[in-house]
Amino acid sequence: MILNRLLQAVLVAFTVGLLTFIMIRLLPGDVAYRIAAGRYGYDVVDSAAAAKVAAELDLNRPAIEAFGLWLYDLVRLDLGTSLVSGEPVWDELVMQLGHTLQLAVSAILLSLLIGPLLGILAGLNRGGFLDRGLMLVSTALRALPQFVVGLGLIVIFGLMLNLLPTAGHAHGSHLVLPAFTLALGLAAVSAQVARDAMAEVAQSQFYRFARTKGLPEWQVFRRHGLRNVAVPIVTYLGVQFIYLVEGVVVVETLFAWPGIGHALVHAIFGRDVPVIQGAALVMGLMFVVLNAAVDGFCYIIDPRRRDA
Numbered sequence: 216m217i218l219n220r221l222l223q224a225v226l227v228a229f230t231v232g233l234l235t236f237i238m239i240r241l242l243p244g245d246v247a248y249r250i251a252a253g254r255y256g257y258d259v260v261d262s263a264a265a266a267k268v269a270a271e272l273d274l275n276r277p278a279i280e281a282f283g284l285w286l287y288d289l290v291r292l293d294l295g296t297s298l299v300s301g302e303p304v305w306d307e308l309v310m311q312l313g314h315t316l317q318l319a320v321s322a323i324l325l326s327l328l329i330g331p332l333l334g335i336l337a338g339l340n341r342g343g344f345l346d347r348g349l350m351l352v353s354t355a356l357r358a359l360p361q362f363v364v365g366l367g368l369i370v371i372f373g374l375m376l377n378l379l380p381t382a383g384h385a386h387g388s389h390l391v392l393p394a395f396t397l398a399l400g401l402a403a404v405s406a407q408v409a410r411d412a413m414a415e416v417a418q419s420q421f422y423r424f425a426r427t428k429g430l431p432e433w434q435v436f437r438r439h440g441l442r443n444v445a446v447p448i449v450t451y452l453g454v455q456f457i458y459l460v461e462g463v464v465v466v467e468t469l470f471a472w473p474g475i476g477h478a479l480v481h482a483i484f485g486r487d488v489p490v491i492q493g494a495a496l497v498m499g500l501m502f503v504v505l506n507a508a509v510d511g512f513c514y515i516i517d518p519r520r521r522d523a
Contacts, residue, residue, distance in 0.1 A: 216514075220507040224500055228289065231499040235492050236282050239483075246486045253299040253485030285492060294496075295489035299482075304493040308475065312497060314384065315474035318467070319459055321390055322397035323452075330402030331409040331448055335436075338413025338444075349406055356403035361462045365396040365469045382471040393470040397462050401455050405448055412447045416440050445516055453509045460502050 247269035252260045254268070269275065288295055294304035330353075337346040356364065372392060373381035383389045416422055417440070425435045464476035471477065475494045482490035 216507070216510055220503060220510075224503045227499045227503055228496055229286075231495050232285060232289065232492055233282070235495045236278075236285070236488070239486065239488050239491060240278060242483075242486070244486075249484070249486040250298050253487065285489075289496075294493040297487055297490050299485050299487045299490075304489050307478065307490065308493050308497055311473060311475045311478045311494075314472060315463055315467070315476065315501075318390065318393055318397070318472060318474060319463060321394040322401060322459065325394055325398035326401035326405055326455075329398065330405030331444075333402075334406035334409025334411075335413045335444060337406070338410040339417060339436075341414045341417075346410065349410065353403035353406050356399050359400075361396060361400060361465045362469055364399055365392070365466055368392050368396055369469075384471075384473055389470075389472075393466045393472050396466050396469075397459060400458055400462065404455055404458070405451065408451045409444060409448050412444045413440065416443045442516055446513060449509060449512050449516065453506045456502055456505045456509075459505075460498050463498070 245265060248260065248262075248265040251264040251268045254260075255264060285295070294308070296303055297307060300307070333345070333349055337343070337349045340346055369381045369392065372379045379391050380386070380389050381392065422435065422439050425439045426432075430438075463474060464479060466472065467474045467476035468480045475497055479491060479494040479498075481487075482494060
């Protein structure tokens, strides 16, 4: 399993780097002018400044040569320096990665507190009011784009009720709205998965036999239902990480959260190729690491995998 994940990480690194490099080359506009504008500001930049930046950074070198140099640096674990700030990309990404992980972990924990609990209750009362209401709300939340959910939370809790800040990261309260924006989408999926898993387990012979023995409902669930329901929930977390990684870009930009997604958007506007490639690479590898963690956790909680 570890060897497969390492191979996947290598393939992700190469593919992300190649596709990012190609897409940046296909973007319209003068790269040198955009970089100069990121350095000096759009109000003062001119063609002379753009020409100076192009000569300094050697932006006219062949694309194959530029990509080959990036791969060579990547093998040496060197992501280069930012074309705008001149700072090492590793230093910028390490700081931003901490904020992104803080947001991602908070969103995952919130979603696990909300979604599976409601899904299990709905699965135990299949066809009831809670079940129908949960399906309606979870379907709506999953269908809405993340920026729509985020804007709704900003309007309600930030503007109408004036309870929470809508942007920034100075205090812990700044984390609440972006974390809930991500968590609601994640919880919508995990609730449906938990509901289907619980309904299937509740109809199984071993679960019904445990009830006929006279055990209290909570003991039946703890002994015979919890682990069986947890396996599909944890397994589906791997799929949810796709939603999480792509949602980080939107949510961090919407709430001005200084993470990798926010830095990626600004780097694209500034045509800061090393930062773009580094941020995309870190996000791709983060997805691989999270999926590896899911595989390991499923291996621990499911004895059938260990026996196999």
